[in-house]
Amino acid sequence: MVITDKERVRRLISLPEAKPHWAQLLRGGKVAIVGMGGLGNASSLYLAAQGVGHLTLIDPDEVAAHNLGRQILFGPADVGRPKVEACRRTLQFIAPDAVIETKTMTVTRDNYEMLLSGYDVIVDGLDNWDARVLLNLFSIHHHVPVVFAGAIGYEAQIYVVNGGKPCMQCLFGEEGYEDQDCALMGVLGPVAGMAGTVQAQEVLKILLNTGEVLQERIWTYDAYRNVSRVVRFTPRPQCSACGGNFEYGR
Ligand SMILES: [Zn+2]
Secondary structure (H helix, E strand, C coil): CCCCHHHHCCCHHHCCCCCCCHHHHHHCCEEEEECCCHHHHHHHHHHHHHCCCEEEEECCCECCHHHCCCCCCCCHHHCCCEHHHHHHHHHHHHCCCCEEEEECCCCCCCCHHHHHCCCCEEEECCCCHHHHHHHHHHHHHHCCEEEEEEEEECEEEEEEEECCCCCHHHHHCCCCCCCCCHHHHCECHHHHHHHHHHHHHHHHHHHHCCCCCCECEEEEEECCCCEEEEEECCCCCCCCCCCCCCCCCC
16 A cells, blocks of 8 residues: 555654654655664654654664564574664555665764765764764764663663754763673663664654754653653863864773
8 A cells, every 4th residue: 555645744744843744854864874773763753654754774783683683673583684674574564655865884984974975964883982972072063963871771862963052062071981791781672762762763853853852951761760850061171072172082
């Protein structure tokens, strides 16, 4: 059955502030998702379902059995397959008209400019500081919004760097934080799904130019205690990333 864009977005354009051209804005939207773990699975699912026309999925890994508890685009038969290909199959089933590109690659200092160019928004589905630094730099230098998120244990956090100040390193400082490993810390599956879903929500708001985007603010959620907070953060005058003095040295 062929589903038109108009039908797909019927409930979206029922929102009070919706504009007639919203379906076209989504169909013309180009989004890169870097990392197809729990965050990337959830964000890409909602972006494809809502009608974003072009998604590029970037991840070097293969599906592992321990991914299945939270990476909801995969099934047992996908174990051992490239994550980006397994994701593409499910997303294409949900949104046959979407262009879904895949890149079985790691984002590095040498390739990030090439890999991240040409998108309206970039989604962080990563699990390490060093690669997030590159997304942050790309956002600052090219004025492209990056929707960051993290999920570990029972806790999630989401924030947007919108092509300027304050940036991720204003929030976390020069040295950042020690990477936390889901293998050691564990993660509750729906917490990663919630964070990815909020990322999709922020991407849609950016593409549609509506609502208040989570820039200059970080949203943290503790599922163990059901505590949610939104905290403002401001530019650090000495920030080596958005202050213009960044040197990749870590
Ligand atoms: Zn900064």
